[in-house]
Amino acid sequence: VSEAEFLTFAHGLADIAAATTLALFRTNLAVERKRAGVVDAIAIVTEADREAEAAMRAAIRATYPGHGILGEEHGHENEGADFTWVLDPIDGTKAFVSGFPTWGTLIGLRNRERPILGLMDQPFTGERFVGTREGAYLGERRLAARACSTLTSAVLSATALDMFGEGWERRAFDALWAAAGLRRLGGDCYAYGMLAMGFIDLVVEADLAPWDIQALIPIVEGAGGIVTTWDGGAADAGGLVIAAGDRRAHAQALAILGHR
Amino acid sequence: VSEAEFLTFAHGLADIAAATTLALFRTNLAVERKRAGVVDAIAIVTEADREAEAAMRAAIRATYPGHGILGEEHGHENEGADFTWVLDPIDGTKAFVSGFPTWGTLIGLRNRERPILGLMDQPFTGERFVGTREGAYLGERRLAARACSTLTSAVLSATALDMFGEGWERRAFDALWAAAGLRRLGGDCYAYGMLAMGFIDLVVEADLAPWDIQALIPIVEGAGGIVTTWDGGAADAGGLVIAAGDRRAHAQALAILGHR
Numbered sequence: 001v002s003e004a005e006f007l008t009f010a011h012g013l014a015d016i017a018a019a020t021t022l023a024l025f026r027t028n029l030a031v032e033r034k035r036a037g038v039v040d041a042i043a044i045v046t047e048a049d050r051e052a053e054a055a056m057r058a059a060i061r062a063t064y065p066g067h068g069i070l071g072e073e074h075g076h077e078n079e080g081a082d083f084t085w086v087l088d089p090i091d092g093t094k095a096f097v098s099g100f101p102t103w104g105t106l107i108g109l110r111n112r113e114r115p116i117l118g119l120m121d122q123p124f125t126g127e128r129f130v131g132t133r134e135g136a137y138l139g140e141r142r143l144a145a146r147a148c149s150t151l152t153s154a155v156l157s158a159t160a161l162d163m164f165g166e167g168w169e170r171r172a173f174d175a176l177w178a179a180a181g182l183r184r185l186g187g188d189c190y191a192y193g194m195l196a197m198g199f200i201d202l203v204v205e206a207d208l209a210p211w212d213i214q215a216l217i218p219i220v221e222g223a224g225g226i227v228t229t230w231d232g233g234a235a236d237a238g239g240l241v242i243a244a245g246d247r248r249a250h251a252q253a254l255a256i257l258g259h260r
Numbered sequence: 261v262s263e264a265e266f267l268t269f270a271h272g273l274a275d276i277a278a279a280t281t282l283a284l285f286r287t288n289l290a291v292e293r294k295r296a297g298v299v300d301a302i303a304i305v306t307e308a309d310r311e312a313e314a315a316m317r318a319a320i321r322a323t324y325p326g327h328g329i330l331g332e333e334h335g336h337e338n339e340g341a342d343f344t345w346v347l348d349p350i351d352g353t354k355a356f357v358s359g360f361p362t363w364g365t366l367i368g369l370r371n372r373e374r375p376i377l378g379l380m381d382q383p384f385t386g387e388r389f390v391g392t393r394e395g396a397y398l399g400e401r402r403l404a405a406r407a408c409s410t411l412t413s414a415v416l417s418a419t420a421l422d423m424f425g426e427g428w429e430r431r432a433f434d435a436l437w438a439a440a441g442l443r444r445l446g447g448d449c450y451a452y453g454m455l456a457m458g459f460i461d462l463v464v465e466a467d468l469a470p471w472d473i474q475a476l477i478p479i480v481e482g483a484g485g486i487v488t489t490w491d492g493g494a495a496d497a498g499g500l501v502i503a504a505g506d507r508r509a510h511a512q513a514l515a516i517l518g519h520r
Contacts (some may be wrong), residue, residue, distance in 0.1 A: 026457070041415075042442070094444045098415055099459030101361065101385065102446075125361065125385055155301075155358055160445065161421075182302065184354045185420065186362075186446015197286070199359030 003117060003132055006083075009063060010107050010119045010130070013056045017089045017105040018123035020052040025124055026099055041097045045090060049073055052089035052105070060085050072211050084110050088211040092159075092188035101125050102190040108215030114236060118218035120189055129193045129219050136196050136222030145225040145245030146198035151252050154201035156180035157187035157194070163207045168260045169240060172230070173204060176256045192216040192243055196223035201245050202253055208238035216243070226250050230257040263377060263392055266343075269323060270367050270379045270390070273316045277349045277365040278383035280312040285384055286359055301357045305350060309333055312349035312365070320345050332471050344370050348471040352419075352448035361385050362450040368475030374496060378478035380449055389453040389479050396456050396482030405485040405505030406458035411512050414461035416440035417447035417454070423467045428520045429500060432490070433464060436516045452476040452503055456483035461505050462513055468498035476503070486510050490517040 024045065050073040057069050057077070068084030069077040078084070085107065090096055092103030101124040109117040120129040129138050136143040148154050156177065164170040177183055180202065187194075187203060189212075194200045196219050205212075213235055217227045220243050230240040232254055242257065244250035284305065310333040317329050317337070328344030329337040338344070345367065350356055352363030361384040369377040380389040389398050396403040408414050416437065424430040437443055440462065447454075447463060449472075454460045456479050465472075473495055477487045480503050490500040492514055502517065504510035 026459070040413075040441070094442060097442060097459065098417060098444050098451075099454035099457055100444075100446075100450065153300075157358060160443075181300070182354060182357060183420075184358050184360070184446060186360075186444060190360065191358075194359035197359055199286070199357065 013107050014121040016055050017052040022123045024048045045093050045096050049090045086211050086214040095188050102188040104189040106215035115214045115217045118215035131219030131222035136219045143196040143223040145223045148201040148246040148249040151179045153181045154249050155182045156202045157184050157191040157200045158204050159187050169206050172257045195245050201249050203243040205241050208241050210238050213238050273367050274381040276315050277312040282383045284308045305353050305356050309350045346471050346474040355448050362448040364449040366475035375474045375477045378475035391479030391482035396479045403456040403483040405483045408461040408506040408509040411439045413441045414509050415442045416462045417444050417451040417460045418464050419447050429466050432517045461509050463503040465501050468501050470498050473498050
């Protein structure tokens with residue numbers, strides 16, 4: 001099976017997820033929330049997340065029964081398979097609930113060693129970012145992260161401050177925040193797309209799950225960037241993660257984030 | 261002159277601004293930044309802001325020579341006129357620079373008393389929010405803010421924490437943040453559109469200029485919401501501003517924000 005076939009299949013998975021997510025985003029969420037009364041909008045979105053993941057899993061089982069599947073809502077199937085699909089139908093639940101088009105559907109494929117294919121779909125804006133070992137693309141546009149030699153010229157993005165807790169991670173993040181040239185919160189998975197396009201230099205996050213980051217790694221790497229943990233290791237398992245478009249800015253950021 | 265004519269004219273102004281802003285957003289910004297070298301992306305965007313404002317001013321002068329004009333980049337013309345256009349071609353500079361479609365072009369029209377017409381255009385997503393005394397609309401869709409009776413069920417949005425400084429305003433905001441049901445930063449002017457659509461309940465900001473808020477007031481009010489300063493007064497001048505979809509959540513938030 002070629003990587004091109006996997007990519008075509010991943011596009012199909014994104015279409016499956018979009019059918020569920022787009023039906024809820026902006027259009028039915030207000031109605032559903034009203035009907036649910038005290039039930040929270042987050043619970044409604046989580047239900048859509050679960051549905052979309054189940055639909056994607058069914059498609060994977062039908063096409064690649066030997067593949068593994070890992071997702072937030074329905075656990076890990078076929079552990080130890082040669083290939084594993086890593087799924088998050090709605091990454092950025094708070095953005096989704098608030099009507100902001102910065103959430104995304106994350107679909108990754110890893111072999112035994114590492115993520116080899118990633119897709120981040122934002123179906124409301126119609127933007128689908130993909131990354132393979134051949135490169136990263138937004139539609140037909142080939143993506144390239146930009147040069148950034150110093151933190152003082154870096155655009156730094158993070159999703160929210162509460163993910164850093166109140167311990168050394170928050171202090172380390174605050175130190176990097178202070179050193180960056182331009183700072184913006186509210187990034188969600190969309191920030192990795194903007195890094196791959198060359199508009200953001202650093203994305204720094206904490207408390208990520210494997211399905212929050214694995215699909216994004218091939219996109220950033222395909223654009224010439226790098227994704228690691230705060231101590232420079234593989235970011236596949238999530239946790240404390242930093243993505244950078246330029247290895248020089250990455251190294252300078254790690255020097256700050258490493259101070260416990 | 262009827263309000264409908266002013267609204268048609270405001271759409272034309274938004275088209276004028278979009279010609280400049282869309283040419284730079286995502287497409288040429290990377291190239292321009294590279295060419296400019298040490299010159300910062302913010303400076304490039306500010307230049308586009310200035311150009312777009314000058315083009316809108318020229319159109320206003322040609323069509324309504326007796327009207328006043330107030331904008332960030334080129335000051336106040338015809339002070340004391342019966343009608344004044346209040347302009348901000350790129351509200352949300354950091355979002356623009358980072359590639360996020362949450363910036364907007366703000367076009368307001370006020371009479372001697374208050375803002376009577378507002379338009380917020382997000383040309384990348386193709387969303388144009390308008391508000392008049394007849395109501396608020398996104399395209400053909402009539403907008404209605406949603407009910408929210410308690411802060412614990414409220415979705416709270418703000419653009420960034422640094423706008424609150426380090427004094428009592430930050431402490432008051434933090435208290436409201438702790439009381440809200442769901443919190444999200446990175447809102448920019450787009451958050452007011454989402455409030456008018458019924459996906460956000462409270463937008464709280466500080467340090468706003470008149471051109472940051474006047475266009476948004478008719479949109480929120482047209483959707484049944486309310487915009488005031490933190491002490492409940494008229495928000496036209498900017499400063500400490502709160503927008504709410506429901507007067508009950510607004511009153512509860514003011515009770516917290518009023519604690520100096």
